[in-house]
Amino acid sequence: MWVEPFPDFHPSNPLFLCILANTETAKIPGISAAGKSPELTDYTPAADAELVETGNPISINEPAMTPSGAPSPAVLTRASMLLTGMPCFFINAGLRVRPKIPTIDLDSKPGGNIRTGYAVSDVMATYHKSVELGKKLSKFTDLVIIGESVPGGTTTAMGVMQALGYDGKVSSSFSDNPLGLKERVILEGMKKAGIIFGSLTRQPMRAIECLGDPMMAAAAGLVDGLNTKVVLAGGTQMVSVLSIIKSLGLKRDVSIATTKYVAFDTTANFENMTRLLGYQAFVADPGFRNSKFKGLHMYENGDVKEGVGAGGAMFAAAMCGFSQKKFLEKAEEVCYNIFKN
Amino acid sequence: MWVEPFPDFHPSNPLFLCILANTETAKIPGISAAGKSPELTDYTPAADAELVETGNPISINEPAMTPSGAPSPAVLTRASMLLTGMPCFFINAGLRVRPKIPTIDLDSKPGGNIRTGYAVSDVMATYHKSVELGKKLSKFTDLVIIGESVPGGTTTAMGVMQALGYDGKVSSSFSDNPLGLKERVILEGMKKAGIIFGSLTRQPMRAIECLGDPMMAAAAGLVDGLNTKVVLAGGTQMVSVLSIIKSLGLKRDVSIATTKYVAFDTTANFENMTRLLGYQAFVADPGFRNSKFKGLHMYENGDVKEGVGAGGAMFAAAMCGFSQKKFLEKAEEVCYNIFKN
Structure with missing residues (x-):
């Protein structure tokens, strides 16, 4: 099976959601490969959404790839949406650049x-608006897959997990994971916020506010x-x-799906963490490994790894x-149509 | 029957949509009663959406009523959503003020x-994005009711109908319909755009561009x-x-629902126009007429009349x-909760 364990789910109306957000954290040099340059990460979520929806990015002229030349994981999500016919909605949870498609x-x-130790404003408002949205969407669907496109998001993920008392090692869109830099950034933020490892175990909303990103409030x-x-x-962002969710005490029918590139990333600890939680x-x-496209091959060497719900799209x-x-x-057909020129 | 003819529809998953837009046309003094003052019409669609969703406007401090004191028709739409449990999504088709709820x-x-004779930019882009949105929503629902909140929208409606060759007389949120002013504004726009009555019969998108509003492109x-x-x-906006739609030659299962206040408005010609089309x-x-609320009574005297899909909400x-x-x-309960303070 190419997805393990086999997803033995039989929904009648599955829905794919993808939460988009920008952060200033993504612009710290060396943090994120999700954009040609740190400043361009502002355009990445919009371009990802446009690619999934239309087959091409609209808000950027650059091809949809990391600096190393690997295509955006949006390619994989689009491939799955085309195959399955599953409807996909993008959620703007805090963007500097709005996609040129309905969101x-x-x-x-x-x-x-x-x-700065102050990462997200109005966490509770975003949370509550998302609760209401979730309730409404429940009237139309029986299975929801939730992805994200948040450049710099593994750093905020690691920050929040540490604040909650978990030694969550996160993955990276770089093949060479800059974990040392992420650690330093998080420590600086913790100091400014006056918190330490595990000091917010029972205050997950405060953890998002200090060290997280808006996607987390929306997803939860x-x-x-x-x-x-x-x-x-x-x-590792999910x-x-x-x-x-665990810290909030929410009892819901939730699971997680990712790519083998994250799951088998030895610098991260995806499987340990999901088991522990x-x-x-x-x-x-x-x-x-069987692809004729060099850019897709690069995933096998640790480039990109995941994003835009790619692992969940394969699950679907x-x-x-x-x-x-x-x-x-x-996926090759989608790549061909993007990169043929 | 309080809705005539009785809506003998039996959808399994009905959905209510409401398209929101602002225009500069709404700020022409005397054109619109959908706001305490012409400048405040920028806030009206956001406040309407917030009222339907939460029971109170959030983006304005003023009570949700016209200058004369009649409550916003959003009250009626909320009443129906509460009764029916029908999910409602608001669509931002061009707003200056974004509602503080998911849209x-x-x-x-x-x-x-x-x-100016140039009313809407990127008409085709808005149209195409709405087509894609409609296709996606079709996977979840078998009946869609589409309302609008667009201050100044009867003037743009009249302009477009005249460009398409229809003597569409429109209604008004004022009890005293300023039809003369609307005529003058439209004539001025036609002159600037170099068009005359009926000259765009086969160019509905151009008619929207010259004399319409963004809601029309989204709805079509x-x-x-x-x-x-x-x-x-x-x-009359719908x-x-x-x-x-007729001019585009679209063959779809479409009908229209409004309040008796519009249908029986002798300054407008709703019934003639729907029959003709x-x-x-x-x-x-x-x-x-049986309400104990003075504000609702004012509807019987021609204030407000319709808006935020109120007629369609009653249909629902x-x-x-x-x-x-x-x-x-x-509806009285919703009014009571808003105006009790």
């Missing part, structure tokens, strides 16, 4: 720089409001959302009965 | 002043994309959308089996 707007502000609120099966689609984890292998494709081969073919 | 954002710009695009039964919820019309009587309540009495009680 669900939470009217939330972008995140700050966690170095959606999980709270949704009266359906939920699959969080992402790597693990941090699991840690928040007690949530089922699905791991997908897109079979890129497998759930709908598509093979690894079919998925790979579709 | 679907088309990333479109607010409308200009039709006096939704109707195009939706593969469901559609009820346009509004008075009649203008019907004239656009060939669409079924539903007319709702909320029974406000009747369709779901609620009586006029139940609806009136719920």
Whole structure:
């Protein structure tokens, strides 16, 4: 099976959501590969959403790839949406650049720089708006897959997990994970906020406010409001959302799906964390070792790894009965259409 | 029956949409009563959406009423949503003020002043984004009711109908309809745009560009994309959308629902126009002559009349089996909760 364990779910109306946010944390040099340069990370979530929806980014002229040349994981999410016909809605949880496609707007502000110890304003407002949105969406669907596109998001994920008392090691969109830099940034933020490792175990909303990003408040609120099966689609960023949900004491039918590139990343500890937190984890292998596209091959060497709900999108494709081969073919077709010029 | 003809529809998953937009046309003194002052009309759609969703406006401090003291028609829409449990999504088709609740954002710009002859930019982009949104929503619902909140919208409606060759007389949120002023504004816009009555019969998108508002492009695009039964919820503004749909040659299952205050407004010609265009019309009587609230009584004298999909919301309540009495009680309860302080 290319997704393990096999997603033996049979929803009648599955829905894919992808939460978008910008933060100033992403602009710390060396933190994020999700954009050609730190300043351009402001455009990445919009471009990802446009790529999934239309097959091409609209808000940027650069090709949708990391500085190393690997294509955006939005390619994989688009491949799955095309195969499965699953509807996908993007949620603006705090963007500097709005995508040129319809999105669900939470009217939330972008995140700050966690170095300041004050990362997210109006956390509770974003949470409550997301609860209401989740309740409404529950009327239409019985399975919701929730991905994210938040450059710099593994650093905020690590910060929040540490504040909650978890030694969550996070992954990276760089093949060479800058964990030392992330540690230093988080320590600086903790000092400014007057908190230490584990001091916010019972205050997850405060942890988001000090060290997190707006996506976390939106994702946790959606999980709270949704009266359906939920699959969080992402790597260590979604693990941090699991840690928040757990700390909130929410009892919901939640699992997590990611790519093998995150799950087997030895600098991170995805599987340990999901086991410790007690949530089922699905791991997908897109079979890129067999791809004729150099850019997809780069994923096998640790570039990109995950994002825009790519792992959950593969989960969706497998759930709908598509093979690894079919998925790979579709991902290559999407790449071909983007990079042919 | 309080809604005539009785809405003998039996949808399994009905959905209520309400399209929001601002225009500079609304700020022409004397054009719109949808706001305490012309400048404050920028806040009206956001406040309407917040009222329907939460029971109170958030973006304004003033009570949700016209200068004369009649409550916003959002009260009636909220009453119906509470009774029926129908989910309602607001669509930002070009707002200056974003509501503080989740909305679907088309990333479109607010409308200009039709006096200039250039009222809406990127009409086709808004149309196409709405088509895609409609296609997606079709996966979740089998009946969509589409309302609007666009201050100044009867003037743009009249302008577009005249450009398309229809002598569409529009209604007004004032009890005393300023039709002369509307005529003068439209003539000025036509002159600037180099068009005359009927000269754009086959160019509805151009008619919107010159004399319309962004809501029209969004509503027509939704109707195009939706593969469901559609009820346009509004008075003469939605009649203008019907004239656009007709001009586009779209064959869809569309009807229109409004209040008796618009349908029986002798300064307008709602029933003639819907008959001429060939669409079924539903007319709702909320029974406000029996209300103990002075503000609701004012509707009987021609204040407000319609808006925020109020007529379609009554259609929905009747369709779901609620009586006029139940609806009136719920509308009074909503009023009481807003105006008790």
